[in-house]
Amino acid sequence: MRRIAADGETFSWDRNVAEATARGWWFPEPPGRTVVAVDDDDTVVGTAVSGPNHGGPAAHVATASFMVDPDFHGGGVGRALGEHVLDQAQADGYRAMQFNAVVETNTRAVGLWRSLGFEVLATVPEAFHHPVDGYVGLHIMYRRL
Amino acid sequence: MRRIAADGETFSWDRNVAEATARGWWFPEPPGRTVVAVDDDDTVVGTAVSGPNHGGPAAHVATASFMVDPDFHGGGVGRALGEHVLDQAQADGYRAMQFNAVVETNTRAVGLWRSLGFEVLATVPEAFHHPVDGYVGLHIMYRRL
Numbered sequence: 001m002r003r004i005a006a007d008g009e010t011f012s013w014d015r016n017v018a019e020a021t022a023r024g025w026w027f028p029e030p031p032g033r034t035v036v037a038v039d040d041d042d043t044v045v046g047t048a049v050s051g052p053n054h055g056g057p058a059a060h061v062a063t064a065s066f067m068v069d070p071d072f073h074g075g076g077v078g079r080a081l082g083e084h085v086l087d088q089a090q091a092d093g094y095r096a097m098q099f100n101a102v103v104e105t106n107t108r109a110v111g112l113w114r115s116l117g118f119e120v121l122a123t124v125p126e127a128f129h130h131p132v133d134g135y136v137g138l139h140i141m142y143r144r145l
Numbered sequence: 146m147r148r149i150a151a152d153g154e155t156f157s158w159d160r161n162v163a164e165a166t167a168r169g170w171w172f173p174e175p176p177g178r179t180v181v182a183v184d185d186d187d188t189v190v191g192t193a194v195s196g197p198n199h200g201g202p203a204a205h206v207a208t209a210s211f212m213v214d215p216d217f218h219g220g221g222v223g224r225a226l227g228e229h230v231l232d233q234a235q236a237d238g239y240r241a242m243q244f245n246a247v248v249e250t251n252t253r254a255v256g257l258w259r260s261l262g263f264e265v266l267a268t269v270p271e272a273f274h275h276p277v278d279g280y281v282g283l284h285i286m287y288r289r290l
Contacts (some may be wrong), residue, residue, distance in 0.1 A: 005201070012199035054152070054157035054246050057274045058283060098269060099243070101199050122267030122285055124243060129202045138203060140285060141189055 001026070004067050008131045010109065011067075012101045012138070025049070026065075031092065035084060037068075037077050045069045046077040050085050053098050062145075063095040066109075073108065082116050090145040101129050102139040110139060117143040146171070149212050153276045155254065156212075157246045157283070170194070171210075176237065180229060182213075182222050190214045191222040195230050198243050207239040207290075212252075219251065227261050235290040247284040248273050255284060263288040 001022055006009055008015045013022070027034050032051030038046045046068035053063035064085050068077045089097055097118075118141040126135035136142060146167050153160045158167070172179050177196030191213035198208035209230045213222045215263045234242055242263075247254055250267060263286040271280035 008202050012201055012203035014201045017201070054155055054272075054283075056159045056162070057153050057276075058157035058246060058272055060239075060274065061269065061272045095271065096269075098272070101203060121269065124206065124241075124266060124285075124287060126240065127199075127203055127243070129204045129205065132200075140269075142269060 001067060003070065007070075010106045011065075012128065033085075033088065035088075036083065037081050039072075045072040045075075046081050048052050048081045048085050050089060052094075052095070054098070060093070060095045062089040062092075062097045063100060064089070064097065065099075078109070078112050079116070082112060086116065086145065087142075094145055096142060096144050099139070099141040102141050103130065104137040104139055105130055105133050110141075112141075115139050119143065146212055148215065151216075155248050155251045156210075157273065158206070161199070178230075178233065180226065180233075182226050184217075185262070190217040190220075193226045193230050195234060197239075205238070205240045207234040207237075207242045208245060209234070209242060221236050223257050227257060231261065231288075231290065239290055241287060241289045244284070244286040247286050249282040249284050250273065250275055250278050255286075258286050258288075259282070261288070 005011055005013045005017045024092050026049050037046040039045050048066045049067050050064035052059040053061045066081055083105050121140045121142045123137035123139050125137050127138040128136050130136050150156055150158045150162045151160050158263035171194050173196050179194050182191040184190050193211045197204040198206045211226050236286035263282045266287045267285045270282050272283040273279050273281050
């Protein structure tokens with residue numbers, strides 16, 4: 001997590017986020033859920049957090065965030081996590097899933113979510129300051145469950 | 146706040162939200178800001194909370210939430226709060242403001258934000274369960290500063 005946050009290319013987190021802060025975000029109270037993906041040696045290679053995107057009368061739409069160890073990019077970890085989280089959200093009774101801030105230059109993530117049935121509802125213009133590409137958009141992505 | 150939350154028509158909060166929870170949301174750490182609107186007798190008639198919508202590389206886009214005492218609806222309280230929050234956000238250096246969940250049937254709010262220069266970037270379909278109108282959309286609204 002520290003490496004992904006420090007990299008500053010995909011997460012809307014402080015690049016030097018404190019461990020306690022990140023733990024707070026990644027381990028929400030129920031009905032929030034946290035999962036990890038492990039390889040054959042039980043090494044954690046990715047993780048996801050999910051839960052309601054808003055509360056009360058809007059709590060039937062889920063959201064989720066995903067991190068994959070950069071050393072394991074391209075190995076299907078994100079897809080496995082995504083499929084699991086979608087299945088679990090459907091089982092939990094959510095009616096849709098919404099991602100609030102997918103960096104438009106994160107083409108690996110955007111392509112993965114599209115392949116799993118998400119569409120871009122809107123792109124918030126220049127909402128993310130990428131260390132290489134400058135101001136780029138944040139996609140709001142959505143799919144029914 | 147209790148009355149507005151319990152009403153269930155405009156806020157994506159638990160309708161029986163605990164006071165401590167609401168206080169936590171409405172009084173964020175800096176750079177979050179909380180303001181109140183008062184009438185000539187210094188009675189609080191409305192309030193707003195504002196701050197960065199996301200963190201780190203996305204922290205230059207602000208968000209805000211507003212509540213006006215229902216007994217004072219139509220009296221310009223929301224507009225006064227909105228204008229103040231927009232001016233303050235601009236002064237604080239934010240480049241834009243985004244609202245994440247404006248209930249589409251809340252025509253008073255939608256009209257106010259449009260009149261203050263906001264556009265609807267997207268409407269998340271059926272994302273809010275209104276006690277009278279059933280499943281209605283949540284607007285994501287946006288304007289540059």
